[in-house]
Amino acid sequence: MNTTLFFGLLAFSLVSAFTPGPNNLLALAQGANFGYRKTLPHVFGVGFGFAFMLFLMGAGLGKLFEAFPAAYEILHWGALAYLVFLAWKIANSKGFHTAGPESGTEAGRAEGSENAAADSKPITFFGSAAFQWINPKAWVAAITLVTTFTDPASYWLSLVVAGAANVAIAISAVSSWALFGTIVKKWLSDSRRFKIFNWSMAIILLVSVVPSVLKGR
Structure with missing residues (x-):
């Protein structure tokens, strides 16, 4: 991979990773609800999950879906159902606002933390x-990286470089959004603001994948 292609890859990946999208919105919501440490599985899941997707696309998965469109439809609509479930979890998350019967006491706060952990859990690495x-943003990024930022003369090497670069960049980007979520957590100490925030994140998350539904795939 030549230097020009590599810096083009970095520029595209940085813009794609740090701008708002479903991954970053989820990180923001989880950071605000559960704190940074509990959001780390999502952070690393995005980085390595996208790299795995990129490698499969580079290995010809797109052509497989073209040959067997039913397989793509099953995967696509199953994933959409999972996304709706995630949005529902965000909208109904109690996060750090769940409290015990004596919320003003240490025992009440401890019980509240246990109830919150039981009722609401952050997204897992594999999820x-x-x-x-x-x-849809991941699909566009993966297709663009494979078709535009790989070198035909050293295809597999450039694919590995693209994957490694995007693991590092994606983890940095999603981590930044999660940290921002922990910053706004103080502002969300008011239960009404907290509820509005979670519902807003859930709605924006659903709206962000509308293009994927409308394109009929």
Whole structure:
């Protein structure tokens, strides 16, 4: 891979990874609800999940879906159902607002934390990795990287470089959004703001994949 192609790859990946999208919106919501540490499985799931998707696309998965469109439809609509489930979880998350009967006491706060953990859980590593298959932004990025930023003279090497670069960039980007979520967490200490925030994140998440539904695939 020549230098010009490599820097073009970095520029595209940085813009694609740091701008708003489903992965970053989920990180923002989870950071605000559960804190940074508990959002890390999502952060790493995005990075490695996208890299895995990129390698499969580079190995010809797109052609396989063209040959067997029913397989894509099953994957696509199953993933959409999972996304609706994620949006529902965000909208109904109690996060750090769940409290015990004596919420003003240490025991009440401890019980509240246990109830919150039981009622609402952050997305797992594998759940986040699987989510890449419904994320329209991930599809566009993967297709663009494979078709535009790989070198025919050293195809597999350039694919590995693209995958490694995007693992690092995606983890940095999603991590930044998760940290921002922890910053706004203080502002969300008001239960009404907290509820509005979660419902807004859920709605925006659903709206972000409308193009994927409308294109009929």
